[in-house]
Amino acid sequence: MFTLFWTDALIFLLLIMVALFTWYARRKEHLRSPWRRVGRSRAAMSTMVILLAYVAIGLLDSVHFRPTLDRDGEAKSLVYSNEAISAFDWLASDLMGRAEKTYSAPFATHLYSKETVQLPDGTQKRMYPKLEYGGAHLAGPGEKAGDIIAGSLRGGVKGLLVWIAAVAVFCTVWGRRHGRSPGRAVALITSNQTEFRWRATLITLGVLFVLMWISTELSAKYHVFGTDKVGEDVFYQTLKSIRTGLMIGTLTTLVMLPFALILGIMAGYLGGWIDDVIQYLYTTLNSIPGVLLIAAAILMLQVYLNNNSEEFASVAERADLRLLFLCLILGITSWTGLCRYLRAESLKLREIDYVEAARSLGVGQPTIMFRHLLPNVMHIVLITVVLDFSGLVLAEAILSYVQIGVDPTMNSWGNMINSARLEMAREPIVWWSLLAAFVFMFVLVLSANLFSDTVRDAFDPRLRGVE
Amino acid sequence: MIAYIIRRVLYAIPILIGVNLITFVLFFVVNTPDNIARSQLGDRRVTQEAVENWKAERGYNKPVVFNADKQGLARITETIFFEKSLKLFAFDFGRSDSGRDIGHDISQRMWPSLAIAVPTLVVGMMVNITFAMLIAFFRGTFLDFWGVVLCVILLSISPLFYIIGGQYVLSKLFHLVPISGYDPGWEAIKFLILPVIIGIITGIGQGSRWYRTIFLEEIGKDYVRTARAKGLSEPRVLFRHVLKNALIPILTGVVVILPLLFMGSLIMESFFGIPGLGSYTIEAIQRQDFAIVRAMVFLGSVLYILGLLLTDISYTVVDPRVRLG
Numbered sequence: 001m002f003t004l005f006w007t008d009a010l011i012f013l014l015l016i017m018v019a020l021f022t023w024y025a026r027r028k029e030h031l032r033s034p035w036r037r038v039g040r041s042r043a044a045m046s047t048m049v050i051l052l053a054y055v056a057i058g059l060l061d062s063v064h065f066r067p068t069l070d071r072d073g074e075a076k077s078l079v080y081s082n083e084a085i086s087a088f089d090w091l092a093s094d095l096m097g098r099a100e101k102t103y104s105a106p107f108a109t110h111l112y113s114k115e116t117v118q119l120p121d122g123t124q125k126r127m128y129p130k131l132e133y134g135g136a137h138l139a140g141p142g143e144k145a146g147d148i149i150a151g152s153l154r155g156g157v158k159g160l161l162v163w164i165a166a167v168a169v170f171c172t173v174w175g176r177r178h179g180r181s182p183g184r185a186v187a188l189i190t191s192n193q194t195e196f197r198w199r200a201t202l203i204t205l206g207v208l209f210v211l212m213w214i215s216t217e218l219s220a221k222y223h224v225f226g227t228d229k230v231g232e233d234v235f236y237q238t239l240k241s242i243r244t245g246l247m248i249g250t251l252t253t254l255v256m257l258p259f260a261l262i263l264g265i266m267a268g269y270l271g272g273w274i275d276d277v278i279q280y281l282y283t284t285l286n287s288i289p290g291v292l293l294i295a296a297a298i299l300m301l302q303v304y305l306n307n308n309s310e311e312f313a314s315v316a317e318r319a320d321l322r323l324l325f326l327c328l329i330l331g332i333t334s335w336t337g338l339c340r341y342l343r344a345e346s347l348k349l350r351e352i353d354y355v356e357a358a359r360s361l362g363v364g365q366p367t368i369m370f371r372h373l374l375p376n377v378m379h380i381v382l383i384t385v386v387l388d389f390s391g392l393v394l395a396e397a398i399l400s401y402v403q404i405g406v407d408p409t410m411n412s413w414g415n416m417i418n419s420a421r422l423e424m425a426r427e428p429i430v431w432w433s434l435l436a437a438f439v440f441m442f443v444l445v446l447s448a449n450l451f452s453d454t455v456r457d458a459f460d461p462r463l464r465g466v467e
Numbered sequence: 468m469i470a471y472i473i474r475r476v477l478y479a480i481p482i483l484i485g486v487n488l489i490t491f492v493l494f495f496v497v498n499t500p501d502n503i504a505r506s507q508l509g510d511r512r513v514t515q516e517a518v519e520n521w522k523a524e525r526g527y528n529k530p531v532v533f534n535a536d537k538q539g540l541a542r543i544t545e546t547i548f549f550e551k552s553l554k555l556f557a558f559d560f561g562r563s564d565s566g567r568d569i570g571h572d573i574s575q576r577m578w579p580s581l582a583i584a585v586p587t588l589v590v591g592m593m594v595n596i597t598f599a600m601l602i603a604f605f606r607g608t609f610l611d612f613w614g615v616v617l618c619v620i621l622l623s624i625s626p627l628f629y630i631i632g633g634q635y636v637l638s639k640l641f642h643l644v645p646i647s648g649y650d651p652g653w654e655a656i657k658f659l660i661l662p663v664i665i666g667i668i669t670g671i672g673q674g675s676r677w678y679r680t681i682f683l684e685e686i687g688k689d690y691v692r693t694a695r696a697k698g699l700s701e702p703r704v705l706f707r708h709v710l711k712n713a714l715i716p717i718l719t720g721v722v723v724i725l726p727l728l729f730m731g732s733l734i735m736e737s738f739f740g741i742p743g744l745g746s747y748t749i750e751a752i753q754r755q756d757f758a759i760v761r762a763m764v765f766l767g768s769v770l771y772i773l774g775l776l777l778t779d780i781s782y783t784v785v786d787p788r789v790r791l792g
Contacts, residue, residue, distance in 0.1 A: 284485035287775075289767035291733055295752045296493050296760055303498045303506040390623065397625050398734055403753055417627055424635065438628045446623035453619070 001066045003084045005320040007247050007327075008062045014254050015059070034379075037458035039196035044454035046197075046204040047447035053208055054242055054444055061088035061243040084316060088243075092236060095219060098133040100231035103423075106432050107148060107222045109135035134223045148218065155217030159210035166209070167202055174198070226432035229419065238436045240411035245444060247323060248330070248396045248406075249389040256331030257381065260338040265369050265377065267339075268346025278343070282336040290333040291402070297329040298404040319407035326399070326406060330392065338384045345377050379459040386452035390445040397441065413437040468783070475779060479772045483556070486768040490761055491552040500527040500547070507564075507755060525564055525758070526550055551761070560762040565754070569762045573744065579649060580731030580743030582659055587666035588728065591674065592721065594667055596710075599678035604705060606683060615676065622672030630738050633665045647740035662739045666732065678717060685713045715785050722778045726770035730763070 025031035038044045066080040067090075089096055103112035110128040117129050130136070138144055168182070174194075175185030189198045215235070218224050225234035267278035285293075305318060312318040349355060350373070358368050399405035400414025401421075408415060420433035498506075504521040505513055522528040527547060534545040544550075554561065560569035602614035638646040644661045685691065686709055694704045731745030740746070744763070751759035 280481065280485065284482050284489065287482055287768045287771045288486055288489065288764055289727070289730070289771065292748070292760065292764045292767050295748075296490070296764055299752065299755055299757065299760065300493055300497050302755070303502055306506040307498075307502050394625050397627055401627060402733060402737075402749055417625075417631075421631060424631065424639075429635075434631065438625060441625055442623055442628075445625075446620060449619050449623050 001068075001080045003064045003066055005062075005064055005084075005317070006324045007251060007320055008064060010251055010254060010324070011059070011062050011247065014250055017254075034455075034458040036195070038454050041454045041458075042197045042200040043450045045201040047451040049201055049204040049208060050443065050447040051451060053212075054246065054447075057088060057239055058243045058246040060091065061086045061240060063087040082314060084314070086243075088239070092239070095233045095236035098223075098233060100131050100134065100223070100227045101129075102227070102229060102231050103430055104131055104134060104223060104227045104231075106224060106226040107135070107144070107218075108226065109138060109141065109144060112430070131223075134227075135221065137221055148222070151217045151221065152214050155214035156210050158217070159213030160206070162213065163206045163209040166205065170198075170202070225436040228416075228433055229423070234416075234433050234436050237411050237416060237433075238413070238440045241413045241416060241437065242440070242444070244323065244406055244410060244412040245393045245396060245441065248327060249392045249448075251324070251327040252330045252334065252392055253385045253388060255328050256335035256338070257385075259331075260335040260342060261374070261377075261381065264339040264342025265346045265373050268343040269350050269369055269373060270365070271347075275343075278339070282339050285332065286336040288333075291399075291404075293333050294326075294329050294399065295402070295404045298326065301325050315409050319410040322407045323410065330395070334388065334392075338381065341380050341384065342377050345380055346373055349373055349376055383452075383456045383459055386448075386455045389452065390448040393441065393445055393448070397437075413441045472776075472780065475776050479776065482772060483769065486765060487552055487555060490555075490764050491548060494757055494761055495547055495551070503527075503757065524566075525562070551758075555762065555765045560766075561758060563751070563758045564756045569759055572747065572759075573762070573766070576742055576744050576747050577729050577731075578743075579655070579741050580736065580745060581728060582655060583662050583666065583735060583741060583743065584728040584731055586659070586663045587670075587732075588721070588724075590663065591667040591670045592717075595671060595674035595678055596717070598671065598675040599682055600705060600710065602675065602679050603682035603686065603709075604701070606686070615679070618672045618676040618679075620672070621668075622676070624672075626669045626734065629665050629669050630734065633661060633668075634738070637661055637664075647738065649739075649741045658739070658741065662735050662741065666735060678713070681713045681716050682709060685709045688712075718785060719778055719781050722781045723771075723774040725777065726773045727767070729770060730767055 025035070064084040064086050066082070066084050068080060101111060101115075104110070105112060108131065110130055113128075114126050115129050116124050116126050119125055135144060135147075138147060167186075171185040171189065172182045174180075174189070175182045178185070180188065188194055189202065192199045215224055219233070219235055223233050223235065225238065228234055228237065263278045263281070267275045301322065305312075305322070309318075312321070355368060355372050358372055363371075396405055396412060397414035397417055400412055401418050403418075405414050406412045416433050416437040420430060420437070423430040423433075500522050501518055504518040504527070508517055508521060519528065529545055529547050529550065534542050537545050551561065558570065560573070563569050563572070598614075602611055605611050605614070634646055637643045638661065644657055647658075649655060649658050682705075686705075690712075691704060691708060694708050695701075699707075729744065730748075731741075731743040733745040733749055735741075736743045736745035737749045747759065748763045750756075751763070
């Protein structure tokens, strides 16, 4: 049975909006040409592949349903579980279910801490107990290295095969659209003579595929990134955190967009007292330091949740509401910048001839704002949205550390770092949670930064025509 | 000039009133003091008596905006709004929920905050300017490209990573400096080195990239061509002419955050156990001490507005072309 969390609904709304925008932009030359410039950049095309991979995992993790419970004898009435799981959980149910007792290092076969174990002959001994799942198929300790190498090779070859198939399909399709034979298409792409940087794109895709298949292959038998305090697989946690990071990065913008657009355009176009009021509004909000406003708002939300905890069916629902609220409050602290840009741009645009013409033809003010101003400020919106994304992903980690971020029960990089930080004093040090969270966050943020730089350069009219 | 400053200060008043109202609404209207008391006391089945006690101890037992029981001016003054919100204007922060004098705490704790924030800012700016100058000197070459790539990589790394990594490498592995803590007086230096270094490293990516754009913008201007045309060497052009002119946007960009330095850095201070205002705020957030958070929100806004005012004034000081209208 499908369940729809609030954030799921919004993320799908965002997806629909992006799809509509793409469909709309396809037919407009002035919108297509900046994207073509993006396509001509190697960095942008490669990072786009990585970003799409993240988005795919995030989206899979946003399709929630409540699985049916197997109950013997009661086959007629379907019983649904109380906890909703996502399509991603379902795919990675192996990872989710294989919990150990407590910490274990990456690829470990034994637990991180010593325990008293009852031996078969009745004696007790303090030792590192064997893991229940990680490397359980191995006969002896000497086999591990060989098994890992063999597994990586198997995964790598599988990934390569899938990649070759994907490349073949792509080249055929590409060749057909451009009236070339598949062989010619391959030659053109490998010698980098295509308009878009397909070679870099496909190479990135290949690396990604190989890594994906290797990690799938290995994580079936080992804990690739170890396990955390309660024995949960860290690799699984990191992948689950992708959704949280993406949500914070995108929903925040989605939430703030209507405010910034409507108020910014109104302030710039209408002027007068409306302008004064809107300017006052955003100057006031802007002068409260962001972290403190977020802290105050989250504290208040906590009070509300404490007093109304019976309204929520499950912990997940509560965590979801908190995530949504966090996006909302982050949106409120960050819309002021965009609003100011939009106001300035609208101020300029309202003096331009086509707006003047529309006005003298008797077009109403709302129509002018919607038909003539809105499409012409969209590039600013796009640039801001893309540039803000990486900052928001990084902010999530910091907010979670201050304990004003997402719900502590929710998987997020911030929560992972926060809980791992407390174990820094241990000897030997528990580093894998930290590393996994930092690496995944770094790859996402770096890709987003590189991609957004290209998008900004392509859409910024001041830089257009430089080439 | 003085007339301009007075006018700017007057502009700030409605904004401060707005901030005050927002904090008031956030802390007393969204959740009533009753709700806060219940949440603080932990149990939802807490008695009404305990709630009243909690409120009375902290002065939350008055009406919110209008006290009908009193006469004359007391109708207004004997309310939560007056006691807790309006008094902020006089920097009378009152007592925290745990009974301490917030004003006194702030005056004590701002010094450690400054001790970190000022060196981080000053040294950080020098490092960033040097780095950005180097990249700008090699503009158009592969050093420029990789310098920018390095900046992007540096700014893509979470600040938490720098802190945790720095603590691990310098303190735990090599025992160069203590992991965290603070001593008053000169002893403080050994505790401050690590946070300052990490603060600088965290800022390099963002700062250098920004300064590089400023430098490149200046390099494209006419006076630079003139300077080159009269035969000046490239380093001389860069350091004598470009740097001086580029300092205008750089300095004015920095002025706005100067007053906020008092507030300290939230994460840095709590990671390194430095008793500044940043860790004060974090502790308050974690203890859910609303009085302190409220005071800090207001203080932060005042300092930010002061920063904006200083920015506008500094424009006129460094750039005589700017006239005040």
